[in-house]
Amino acid sequence: GENVEQHPSTLSVQEGDSAVIKCTYSDSASNYFPWYKQELGKRPQLIIDIRSNVGEKKDQRIAVTLNKTAKHFSLHITETQPEDSAVYFCAASVAGTSYDKVIFGPGTSLSVIP
Amino acid sequence: GAVVSQHPSRVICKSGTSVKIECRSLDFQATTMFWYRQFPKQSLMLMATSNEGSKATYEQGVEKDKFLINHASLTLSTLTVTSAHPEDSSFYICSARDRQGEYFGPGTRLTVT
Numbered sequence: 605g606e607n608v609e610q611h612p613s614t615l616s617v618q619e620g621d622s623a624v625i626k627c628t629y630s631d632s633a634s635n636y637f638p639w640y641k642q643e644l645g646k647r648p649q650l651i652i653d654i655r656s657n658v659g660e661k662k663d664q665r666i667a668v669t670l671n672k673t674a675k676h677f678s679l680h681i682t683e684t685q686p687e688d689s690a691v692y693f694c695a696a697s698v699a700g701t702s703y704d705k706v707i708f709g710p711g712t713s714l715s716v717i718p
Numbered sequence: 719g720a721v722v723s724q725h726p727s728r729v730i731c732k733s734g735t736s737v738k739i740e741c742r743s744l745d746f747q748a749t750t751m752f753w754y755r756q757f758p759k760q761s762l763m764l765m766a767t768s769n770e771g772s773k774a775t776y777e778q779g780v781e782k783d784k785f786l787i788n789h790a791s792l793t794l795s796t797l798t799v800t801s802a803h804p805e806d807s808s809f810y811i812c813s814a815r816d817r818q819g820e821y822f823g824p825g826t827r828l829t830v831t
Contacts, residue, residue: 638820647811647822648762693761705752706820708761 606631608696610709617684618717625712627694628676634696637670637677638706642691651692652679684716720746722814724823731802731830739797739826741812747792748814753785756809756825768795802830 607630617623629637635656640648654661654668654677661668665684670677681688694709721744731737741751750769754762766787767775774787786798795814799806807830812823 645809645825645827647824649822650819705764705767707764710761713759 606634606696606698606705606707608694608707608709610694610712612712613710614713614715616715616717619684619686621684623679623681623684623688623714623716625679625692625694625714626676627678627696627709628674629696629707630675631696631698632672632675633698636697636704637668638695638697639666639668639679640693640695640708642693642711648693681714684714686716686718689714689716720814720816720818720821722748722812722821722823724810724812724826726826727824728827729829731828733803733830734801736798736800737802737828739799739810739812739828741795741797741814741823743793743814743816743821746814746816748795748816749792750815751789751795752813752815752820753787753795753797754811754813756811758809762811765797799828802828804830806830 610627638653641651642648652666652668654670665682667680691711691713693711695706697704697706723742725740753765756762764777765780768787768789770789770792776782789795809825811825813820
């Protein structure tokens with residue numbers, strides 16, 4: 605089955621700097637890669653996703669890149685703000701039917717220092 | 719937007735008792751619902767996939783007789799933790815999926831004493 609790895613496990617950046625989180629996946633059939641932000645005690649919130657037919661996607665300060673050949677994808681947050689502090693999870697899925705499982709990475713705890 | 723609710727949000731129960739958690743899609747019909755468990759400072763681990771009108775599909779290592787899942791309608795799935803033990807204490811999160819995407823419930827914090 606699919607296995608998703610994520611690095612780093614913790615990340616501290618100064619406010620205004622950029623943050624990069626990297627993930628790898630094992631199943632070459634995976635074609636959907638969402639990223640979630642989870643604040644303590646809250647539900648995961650989808651912040652951006654990318655499908656395998658696209659190499660890069662951007663939404664304001666957040667961007668995601670995908671390298672299908674190498675089976676890795678990354679999240680980039682620019683101009684970080686204290687409210688970006690949270691745990692971020694990458695995930696991978698073989699999208700196509702409603703039965704598809706989403707497998708989560710272990711998470712990255714991001715701290716943005718004011 | 720798509721809203722998923724869970725009830726209860728927090729529950730404390732004694733060891734050996736059973737607890738039922740409800741997951742509802744409030745404004746859409748969910749063909750599939752998923753149940754996850756999240757221990758402190760860990761990731762979401764998929765427990766089972768719940769399909770309306772059929773038996774749930776459990777992930778490897780998840781005891782189907784201990785974690786009973788019922789998906790009675792397109793808007794409701796329930797997870798019953800039977801004979802709960804302290805090691806079952808965790809944050810249980812459901813998600814519901816339609817053709818547009820997957821939406822998470824707010825989670826249920828279970829504490830077994």
